[in-house]
Amino acid sequence: MKNILILFIIFFSIESILANEINLFTTRHYESDIQLYKKFEEKTGIRVNVISGKSKPLEKRILEEDRECIGDIFFLADAGRLVSAEQKGIFQKINSEILENSIPKHFRNKYWFGLTKRARIIFYNPKLIKEDEIENLNYEDLAKKNWKGKIAIRQANNVYNQSLVSSLIETNGKKHTQNWLKGIVRNFSRNPQGNDRAQILAVAAGEAEIAIANTYYYALMLSGKKGPEQKKAAERVKPFFPNQNNRGAHMNISGAGILRFAPNKDNAIKFLEFLVSPTSQLHLSNNTFEYPMIENIEVNDLIKKIGIDFKQHNSIDVSTYGKWQKTSFKLMKEAGWN
Numbered sequence: 339m340k341n342i343l344i345l346f347i348i349f350f351s352i353e354s355i356l357a358n359e360i361n362l363f364t365t366r367h368y369e370s371d372i373q374l375y376k377k378f379e380e381k382t383g384i385r386v387n388v389i390s391g392k393s394k395p396l397e398k399r400i401l402e403e404d405r406e407c408i409g410d411i412f413f414l415a416d417a418g419r420l421v422s423a424e425q426k427g428i429f430q431k432i433n434s435e436i437l438e439n440s441i442p443k444h445f446r447n448k449y450w451f452g453l454t455k456r457a458r459i460i461f462y463n464p465k466l467i468k469e470d471e472i473e474n475l476n477y478e479d480l481a482k483k484n485w486k487g488k489i490a491i492r493q494a495n496n497v498y499n500q501s502l503v504s505s506l507i508e509t510n511g512k513k514h515t516q517n518w519l520k521g522i523v524r525n526f527s528r529n530p531q532g533n534d535r536a537q538i539l540a541v542a543a544g545e546a547e548i549a550i551a552n553t554y555y556y557a558l559m560l561s562g563k564k565g566p567e568q569k570k571a572a573e574r575v576k577p578f579f580p581n582q583n584n585r586g587a588h589m590n591i592s593g594a595g596i597l598r599f600a601p602n603k604d605n606a607i608k609f610l611e612f613l614v615s616p617t618s619q620l621h622l623s624n625n626t627f628e629y630p631m632i633e634n635i636e637v638n639d640l641i642k643k644i645g646i647d648f649k650q651h652n653s654i655d656v657s658t659y660g661k662w663q664k665t666s667f668k669l670m671k672e673a674g675w676n
């Protein structure tokens with residue numbers, strides 16, 4: 339009996355040592371991501387088990403399961419969320435020359451790595467706003483009186499907005515941003531509601547003159563993947579990149595880190611390195627319409643149409659979005675941003 343037990347233990351230990359897999363916790367909900375993971379499986383023989391969900395429940399599970407957690411990687415949208423997970427001790431430090439050489443410094447740290455980029459910009463209705471009214475516009479200008487009742491944006495609890503406000507705090511200071519918030523809230527066309535696409539739809543319908551949204555949502559609408567109505571609506575709206583005469587448009591990332599107790603750490607590193615390869619970057623960008631993290635990727639026509647030669651706010655480290663996240667939310671609420 340004892341011998342059988344020992345054999346049993348040996349068998350399962352070998353089995354776990356040989357397990358050629360990774361367990362990926364992800365908040366990204368793209369079918370195209372799954373196709374990319376299949377390519378990784380074919381190339382390396384490492385199986386990718388996907389555990390998808392929303393960021394808070396997944397984070398809670400990782401924290402509660404602690405050492406027992408089977409997760410190797412946590413893939414999230416928004417630098418604010420990555421920093422918040424980092425601060426809870428979820429990730430382990432990773433050294434990878436490939437990741438360090440591929441990803442610009444301000445889009446990563448030792449704990450997490452930006453894998454795609456997105457810009458949070460302005461969308462306007464050219465029937466309601468002339469090009470010369472909007473040219474040279476900065477995020478800062480959105481607090482000015484001439485925009486009263488014209489701006490559509492989603493709620494304060496949205497992390498993309500918190501990151502945008504955080505970038506303003508980091509750049510202009512807290513006091514300046516408090517005043518800016520008072521101004522922009524006065525300029526809202528309605529009580530913030532809906533997702534990013536809903537803001538673009540409001541502009542298309544003339545219910546607002548400008549909206550703030552992430553670039554890939556607009557491309558998604560233009561692509562027709564969200565139906566003919568949204569395609570038509572997006573065609574009535576134009577993108578505008580703010581702050582082109584100074585620091586550049588607000589950039590954010592989707593990125594991932596390796597969990598502290600990852601059972602398959604080496605495989606997990608290989609997986610992240612695979613995601614920054616040119617073929618993966620092309621796949622990600624062509625399917626989700628995010629901007630590639632690495633240079634010299636020939637993006638598709640839709641992304642080109644939105645714009646690729648704009649000035650990006652590259653002088654800021656995106657981890658500052660996490661640093662100011664709670665302050666941003668507090669100031670937004672205080673200013674009456676629901």
Ligand SMILES: [Fe+2]
Nearest residue numbers: 415534552555
């Ligand atoms: Fe999103």
